[in-house]
Amino acid sequence: IEAPRLPQDIWSTEPFSDTPLHVGRPNVGDTEAFLELAQGIFDRRILSNNGPLVRELERQIERRLGVDHCVLMANGTVALEIAIVATGMRGEVIVPSYTFVATAHAVRWLGLTPVFADIDPETHTLSADAARRRVTRATGGIIGVHLWGQGADVGGIGALASELNIPVIYDAAHSFDSMISGKKIGAFGNAEVFSFHATKFFNTFEGGAVTTNDPQLADRLRLMRNFGFDGEDSVIHLGTNAKMTEICAAMGLINLQSIDAFVMRNRENYRLYESVFSTIPFAKLLSIAELDESNAQYVVVEIQPEAPRTRDDIVTALRAANVLARRYFWPGAHQMEPYRSLYPTADQHLPNTREVADRVVVLPTGTSVGAAEIQLIGDVFQRAFGMPGNRT
Ligand code: T4K
Known part of the structure; x- marks a missing residue:
């Protein structure tokens, strides 16, 4: 400043x-109850690797959101990366620039190409028309962002994705427990990705989740967050380490009560x-x-x-x-590295992003x-x- x-x-x-x-x-629930849950973790000596509190939090979130599968992760960024791979995105992935830079970073980190599309200036979320204008033969996925606790244009974006026969996921980092037309966010698109970072509405210290109604996708997500292990010695899929710890799940269980x-x-x-x-x-x-x-x-x-x-x-x-x-999300991801150097002309497609990013203050x-x-x-x-x- x-x-x-x-x-x-x-x-x-x-x-x-x-x-x-x-x-x-951070919003913090009943800290006495948290300390009791933490004591249970120490007593059991199960600190990580799909422990009982992680499984319980997954069940409670599935119930709360009315979604079949919640797969907890270590944070929202790694959850995005896993969702992108698990849904088979490839080539160019259309994303808004007006979002936290993690949305674009997740795409680029995987060696795919983020293609920035403009937002609707009224809602600040990805415009389906603008996304359509950025489609090429290499387009292999769309990531909409449910910004500010509100839903993205799931109708328009979903229709474009079906027409192109490509996967669509929603970055729901801001929108845990929000709804679109009476339906909880969690089961739109192929998958939805939450962040449970300390600063989020619902936090687990650090954490995240991918939710979906697709059982096969959920199985892949579970494998991928734990190195691809299926049993003690058998690795059947490419994977990474994206597991949520028990202490984070305890925080989630306590915060969910409040x-x-x-x-x-x-x-x-x-x-x-x-x-x-x-x-x-x-x-x-x-x-x-x-x-x-x-x-x-x-x-x-x-x-x-x-x-x-x-x-x-x-x-x-x-x-x-x-x-x-805060000046979220100034100056737009496309003006941050490596995108500013990689795509110096991206700005010309993003007039609304530029204007909104220059005007917004978050309180x-x-x-x-x-x-x-x-x-x-x-x-x-x-x-x-x-x-x-x-x-x-
Ligand atoms: N997609 C979207 C759309 C996102 O917004 C995010 C994260 C992601 C994906 C990725 O999810 P994660 O991988 O993070 O799970 C913060 C958060 O670090 C980030 O999680 C969040 N979006 C982003 C919007 O905000 P900063 O660098 O602005 O946070 P920071 O450290 O400046 O904290 C914000 C304010 O909160 C400060 O005034 C201090 C206060 N604070 C912060 C923490 C961590 C506290 O009072 N207590 C705390 O423990 O990025």
């Missing part, structure tokens, strides 16, 4: 948060943000079409082009007030944030735009 260009008093006086407000402060409280807090926070931002010009809160279908884990504000301050000015003012807002939510913090954040915006804040 560049040095501030705003008048000094915007951050040298109130509003100021006494504790840093993070985007991605998930309804987590989502309720996020939705309450979102409503408070809606009311605060209804009176702030130049800052548009990204609307969540159906709040009761979203985990509401990301509060996304777009600074309008006609605003008297830039998005970076606002982030500077927020940080000066101890609000650690704190979750169980560490409440009405007072949201009011304070609103005040920072108001002062930055030269309006009297509620505290003045």
Whole structure:
């Protein structure tokens, strides 16, 4: 973030948060119950390799999401890599650039070619029309991203994939427990991939999962996360080490018990943000079409082009007030290495990505944030735009 260009008093006086407000402060359930589960791990001395807590968490997630198979993994990135190989993606894989860089990295890490397609500027998710424009004879897969806790255009993307007869997976890192038209995310496409990183709505410290209704795919995923082992001495598939540990699964089991409280807090926070931002010009809160279908884990504000301050000015003012807002996902994966060097002309296909990435600021939510913090954040915006804040 560049040095501030705003008048000094915007951050040298109130509003100021006494504790840093993070985007991605972990939601943590009952820590006493966690310690009890951890003691059980020590008693059993089963620390990893498909232990009882991993199996139990898989069952509970399958029930929660209404999906046949949940295969837990060590993190979301390795889960993406395994899903890409297991679904038989090849050649060029169409991905949005407006996502965390892991989506593209997973493709490139496997020696495949990520082809960046533009987003819908209203939803920020991959546009099926833009994806169609990037199709070539080498296209061998599509990865949609359910960004910000909302669903991608599964209808449009799914139709394109079926027409081309290629696999489609969804990066659902942001969207655990969210729904699309009444159906939980988890069984769309050939497979869906979750991240359970500390900063996610539902976390297992680090972790991830691939979910699917395809039993053969699920068998392959299980083999591939454990070096391809089928029994003690027999390796029947190419594999890697992507196993979740028991301590991570314990965290997942504990956090799953509190998930309804987590989502309720996020939705309450979102409503408070809606009311605060209804009176702030130049800052548009990204609307969540159906709040009761979203985990509401990301509060996304777009600074309008006609605003008297830039998005970076606002982030500077927020940080000066101890609000650690983020510029997710600036500047777009295509502007990061190795893609910037490999595909120097990718930018021309991505006008919406460029615009949205330059405008967005992501604000704190979750169980560490409440009405007072949201009011304070609103005040920072108001002062930055030269309006009297509620505290003045
Ligand atoms: N696909 C998508 C669409 C994704 O967003 C991600 C991950 C993936 C795939 C890959 O999944 P994983 O392989 O990560 O499972 C964070 C996370 O590291 C990353 O998981 C996440 N997306 C991305 C959106 O955010 P950073 O570098 O921005 O995180 P960091 O360390 O700056 O933390 C964010 C804020 O949270 C900070 O203010 C500090 C606070 N924090 C963080 C941690 C880890 C805490 O308060 N406690 C903590 O333990 O990437």
